[in-house]
Amino acid sequence: MTDNSDSNDKLIPEKVLRSNITARIFRRISAHTSILIGGSVLAIIVFMAIFAPLLAPHDPFDQDLSRRLLPPFWMEDTNPKYFLGTDNLGRDYLSRLIYGAQISLMIGVCTALLSGIIGSVLGITAGYFGGRIDAVITFVITTRLSMPIVLVALAVVALVGGSLHAVILVLGFLLWDRYAVVMRSATQQARNMDYVSAARAIGCPTWRIILSEIFPNVVNNLIVIATFEVAHAILLEASLSFLGLGVQPPDPSWGLMIAEGKEFLLFDPWVITIPGIALSILVLAVNMLGDGIRDVSAPENRN
Amino acid sequence: MTPILETKDLECSFWISTGLFSAKKALVAVNGVSVQLFKGQVLGLVGESGCGKSTLAKMLLGLQKPTKGSIFFDGRPLEEMSQFDRAARVQPIFQDPYSSLNPRKTVVDIITLPLRVHKIGKSRDWLLKAQQMMDLCGLSRRYLNSYPNQLSGGQRQRVAIARALVMKPEVVICDEPTSALDVSVQSQILNLLMDLKNELGLTYLLISHNLAVVEHLADCVAVMYFGDIVENENTDRLFSQPKHEYTRSLLNSVLIPDPSRFLPNKQKAYE
Amino acid sequence: MLNFTIRRIILVVFVALTVSVIAFFLVRMSGDLATALAGEDANAQEIADIRKIYGLDRPLVVQYGDWLFGALRGDFGASLYFPETVGELVAMRLPTTLLLAFSGLLISLVIGIPFGVISALKPDSWIDRVSMSIAVAGQAIPTFWMGLMLMVLFGLILRWTPISGDDTWQHFILPSFTLGYYSTPPIMRLTRSGMLEVLSADYIRTAYAKGLQPWRVLFKHALRNAVIPVVALASVQFGHMLSGAIVIESVFAMQGIGYLAWESILRNDIAVIQAILLIVCLFYVGLTFIADLLNAWLDPRIRVS
Numbered sequence: 001m002t003d004n005s006d007s008n009d010k011l012i013p014e015k016v017l018r019s020n021i022t023a024r025i026f027r028r029i030s031a032h033t034s035i036l037i038g039g040s041v042l043a044i045i046v047f048m049a050i051f052a053p054l055l056a057p058h059d060p061f062d063q064d065l066s067r068r069l070l071p072p073f074w075m076e077d078t079n080p081k082y083f084l085g086t087d088n089l090g091r092d093y094l095s096r097l098i099y100g101a102q103i104s105l106m107i108g109v110c111t112a113l114l115s116g117i118i119g120s121v122l123g124i125t126a127g128y129f130g131g132r133i134d135a136v137i138t139f140v141i142t143t144r145l146s147m148p149i150v151l152v153a154l155a156v157v158a159l160v161g162g163s164l165h166a167v168i169l170v171l172g173f174l175l176w177d178r179y180a181v182v183m184r185s186a187t188q189q190a191r192n193m194d195y196v197s198a199a200r201a202i203g204c205p206t207w208r209i210i211l212s213e214i215f216p217n218v219v220n221n222l223i224v225i226a227t228f229e230v231a232h233a234i235l236l237e238a239s240l241s242f243l244g245l246g247v248q249p250p251d252p253s254w255g256l257m258i259a260e261g262k263e264f265l266l267f268d269p270w271v272i273t274i275p276g277i278a279l280s281i282l283v284l285a286v287n288m289l290g291d292g293i294r295d296v297s298a299p300e301n302r303n
Numbered sequence: 304m305t306p307i308l309e310t311k312d313l314e315c316s317f318w319i320s321t322g323l324f325s326a327k328k329a330l331v332a333v334n335g336v337s338v339q340l341f342k343g344q345v346l347g348l349v350g351e352s353g354c355g356k357s358t359l360a361k362m363l364l365g366l367q368k369p370t371k372g373s374i375f376f377d378g379r380p381l382e383e384m385s386q387f388d389r390a391a392r393v394q395p396i397f398q399d400p401y402s403s404l405n406p407r408k409t410v411v412d413i414i415t416l417p418l419r420v421h422k423i424g425k426s427r428d429w430l431l432k433a434q435q436m437m438d439l440c441g442l443s444r445r446y447l448n449s450y451p452n453q454l455s456g457g458q459r460q461r462v463a464i465a466r467a468l469v470m471k472p473e474v475v476i477c478d479e480p481t482s483a484l485d486v487s488v489q490s491q492i493l494n495l496l497m498d499l500k501n502e503l504g505l506t507y508l509l510i511s512h513n514l515a516v517v518e519h520l521a522d523c524v525a526v527m528y529f530g531d532i533v534e535n536e537n538t539d540r541l542f543s544q545p546k547h548e549y550t551r552s553l554l555n556s557v558l559i560p561d562p563s564r565f566l567p568n569k570q571k572a573y574e
Numbered sequence: 575m576l577n578f579t580i581r582r583i584i585l586v587v588f589v590a591l592t593v594s595v596i597a598f599f600l601v602r603m604s605g606d607l608a609t610a611l612a613g614e615d616a617n618a619q620e621i622a623d624i625r626k627i628y629g630l631d632r633p634l635v636v637q638y639g640d641w642l643f644g645a646l647r648g649d650f651g652a653s654l655y656f657p658e659t660v661g662e663l664v665a666m667r668l669p670t671t672l673l674l675a676f677s678g679l680l681i682s683l684v685i686g687i688p689f690g691v692i693s694a695l696k697p698d699s700w701i702d703r704v705s706m707s708i709a710v711a712g713q714a715i716p717t718f719w720m721g722l723m724l725m726v727l728f729g730l731i732l733r734w735t736p737i738s739g740d741d742t743w744q745h746f747i748l749p750s751f752t753l754g755y756y757s758t759p760p761i762m763r764l765t766r767s768g769m770l771e772v773l774s775a776d777y778i779r780t781a782y783a784k785g786l787q788p789w790r791v792l793f794k795h796a797l798r799n800a801v802i803p804v805v806a807l808a809s810v811q812f813g814h815m816l817s818g819a820i821v822i823e824s825v826f827a828m829q830g831i832g833y834l835a836w837e838s839i840l841r842n843d844i845a846v847i848q849a850i851l852l853i854v855c856l857f858y859v860g861l862t863f864i865a866d867l868l869n870a871w872l873d874p875r876i877r878v879s
Contacts, residue, residue: 193403193405194397194398194399194402194403195402195404195405195413197361197364197366197395197397198395198397198463198466199416200364200365200366201364201365201366201390201393201394201395202390202394202416202420202421203365203386203390203391203417203420203421204416204420205420208420213405216405216407216408217405217406
């Protein structure tokens with residue numbers, strides 16, 4: 001008999017050796033923790049965006065070159081009136097940050113909504129009807145997946161000119177693929193269930209079956225995907241604005257703020273640090289929320 | 304007298320692709336089936352897996368289009384009937400109680416779905432109707448607003464039965480109604496089905512691979528083999544004097560839990 | 575398998591054609607090429623002349639066909655701003671981008687796979703949770719910002735790496751890492767879940783029961799089976815890196831096709847945009863094809879559907 005020395009035992013996965021109750025409990029708590037933390041941070045940011053006019057100490061567009069590049073409160077030479085300092089055109093950074101939340105959130109939500117509708121309609125239609133309709137829609141999905149989003153988005157925005165609406169429309173019409181793929185497979189699964197056959201045997205019209213029988217069973221997946229796509233859209237808008245082909249100056253898009261601060265990287269690094277941190281926190285909160293929702297509603301979809 | 308449900312040379316073929324460059328071949332699931340169902344009868348349909356029983360059931364329910372042949376309800380061809388007409392006359396009970404109920408709907412929603420789709424009666428009547436059906440099917444009223452995952456397999460099957468009967472159909476297609484249930488629950492459900500048949504004057508097409516169930520409950524039995532009905536006979540006669548080769552081998556293959564009887568075709572059991 | 579491959583190839587050809595149509599018409603719609611070529615002060619007659627010379631008065635479909643056949647031969651036309659032909663331009667810049675994407679992929683695999691394996695060996699342990707948390711947190715950071723931050727930290731403050739440009743291999747360190755870290759979490763997760771699934775399979779338990787050393791079981795049996803979907807994923811991630819290169823190359827001022835694409839988009843250099851769009855799309859199509867083949871080879875159910 002071979003002798004299993006202790007050092008080798010470490011390589012045998014714990015799963016095979018014993019089951020871990022604490023791990024299971026931890027997983028359930030962490031799902032709710034994710035929702036709690038992600039949700040609260042997101043709620044704070046949403047609050048900030050909605051009440052921006054009341055919360056922002058100054059007008060985000062108000063320029064004054066005499067007070068350009070004042071440092072934020074934790075550095076020397078700071079001016080307490082401008083808590084987070086000012087940018088290269090003398091605009092109050094805190095105010096721009098607060099108003100910037102509006103842009104990121106609006107883009108995230110509107111894009112997710114638009115692409116969600118497009119993707120779900122395509123996915124559910126393909127999943128329910130199958131056959132030739134499915135083949136065509138799958139072809140469309142495959143074609144869309146063969147196109148690099150950033151490149152195409154840049155090209156189109158260059159066509160129509162950069163603006164908030166342009167970004168929402170372009171991204172909305174490009175980011176629907178995840179929805180379509182997931183909704184399609186979820187719909188196919190639901191379609192094969194006997195309760196759909198029963199509904200058909202009852203004489204239920206197709207539209208009613210899709211809306212009333214199938215949709216409630218796939219909507220969980222939809223919500224999870226939507227959450228992640230909000231994050232995706234926010235990051236993409238930041239990239240587009242950073243490259244100059246998204247939201248245009250003087251609007252306070254966080255991505256644009258990073259682009260504008262790029263030149264002052266060496267001496268005034270806070271100019272790009274602050275909006276970057278803001279973006280990361282927002283996206284992290286959204287992702288945590290999405291992870292939490294997914295773990296709670298359909299834990300088998302992890303990984 | 305006219306059969307309440309009749310099929311004439313009913314056929315259903317599927318086209319299967321066998322390779323990229325060869326022509327599609329036809330898989331004949333149901334091959335020229337002619338059966339008759341008379342009011343108040345229980346017709347048992349037996350056969351092994353894949354013989355076409357479920358396809359036949361789907362065609363009778365309007366879920367699958369036949370490629371040839373016709374179906375008649377009380378002499379009227381199926382093509383002349385609307386979806387609603389057909390649905391009001393024939394309803395299914397499926398095998399899997401876990402997939403036949405929508406997990407996102409409550410019991411009352413599930414049972415009253417036919418009423419809502421067909422717009423039978425007013426909304427205030429529906430609750431009452433659901434309660435009546437639950438009483439009829441032996442399901443306690445406190446489950447009215449429960450979800451399927453809160454019910455046991457037997458209870459779910461009762462919900463499925465209630466849903467099937469709420470519109471008072473004439474024919475019920477029972478596709479292996481107890482195969483997925485615990486043995487102890489099976490007899491309860493089968494007895495329920497028989498009581499309901501007598502009380503409501505229903506006609507059943509009972510599909511099963513369990514010959515004991517069929518022998519016990521059916522008036523006539525049709526044996527299906529690879530899409531064909533090889534024998535269609537009165538129950539007693541079929542079980543005592545099977546005519547077709549296949550029927551005989553089917554009956555022989557049933558294992559009887561009696562130690563004094565030997566296994567089929569074997570003489571030595573405990574030597 | 576052969577059947578599946580042939581069907582896939584036919585599909586791929588159609589997708590490639592569709593994508594080429596989109597690449598052509600999308601960019602063409604940005605405005606009148608003749609006007610752009612003629613310059614700002616041209617009058618109507620000069621514009622009309624230019625239109626004739628470049629064949630821009632022919633029906634669009636004909637122009638598309640012309641462009642496509644040229645592209646197949648490597649002739650993508652001329653740039654508005656560079657003396658070289660578009661073909662030459664792309665050929666010069668493509669290697670940088672490919673190198674960048676490849677190094678990024680390598681980094682994500684080198685970090686992702688081992689951590690995925692470790693996480694699978696000890697699921698829900700502190701290593702597992704920490705690495706997954708870092709992964710999740712990492713996905714929230716915008717790539718361009720991370721690039722800038724790394725540039726400040728390693729290039730300016732610590733002076734360990736060069737700041738921008740692409741002359742030496744050291745110039746590739748920061749950009750590759752920035753590009754690669756975004757793909758690390760999916761690879762880590764897939765490796766982890768694949769390994770978890772494989773390790774709890776019966777044939778692995780048999781291997782342990784037979785007395786095989788855990789090392790051998792791990793590498794010869796488990797990893798080999800768990801790694802195929804990861805390779806398929808890596809193939810797709812490589813495509814994403816080509817796309818992400820636009821942003822990274824702009825941040826680090828590297829002369830790849832990403833940067834070229836951005837410059838050309840800003841300057842409306844249509845021929846270049848079309849060429850890069852087509853090439854990247856074709857890469858995507860090819861990479862997805864490979865990924866599909868790998869997944870179908872592994873899971874025969876996919877071949878049938």
